[in-house]
Amino acid sequence: MNNLITLCHGAACIVTDDPWALLRDADTPLDGSLILSLALWLERQSEAVLQGFEASRDGLCLSP
Numbered sequence: 001m002n003n004l005i006t007l008c009h010g011a012a013c014i015v016t017d018d019p020w021a022l023l024r025d026a027d028t029p030l031d032g033s034l035i036l037s038l039a040l041w042l043e044r045q046s047e048a049v050l051q052g053f054e055a056s057r058d059g060l061c062l063s064p
Contacts, residue, residue, distance in 0.1 A: 020059060035059035 004015040019033045023040065036044065041060045048054040 022061060033057075033059070035061045037061055 004018050004020075005012045006015050007013070020035055021032060022035045023037070036058050038060065041056070041058055042050075044058060045056055046054065049056045
């Protein structure tokens with residue numbers, strides 16, 4: 001992702017080695033660190049994640 005910042009030693013730093021990818025195309029391979037739409041995120045989650053017992057490895061994009 002572009003324009004991602006993090007807090008480093010009390011100051012904002014630009015992240016240059018961000019492994020996340022925003023999935024915009026349904027034909028894109030579903031591997032690696034993904035940021036998904038709510039519908040795709042829900043499809044990929046285990047029951048344990050959906051019930052709050054485990055954390056998801058996928059990111060969630062809530063923008064339209």
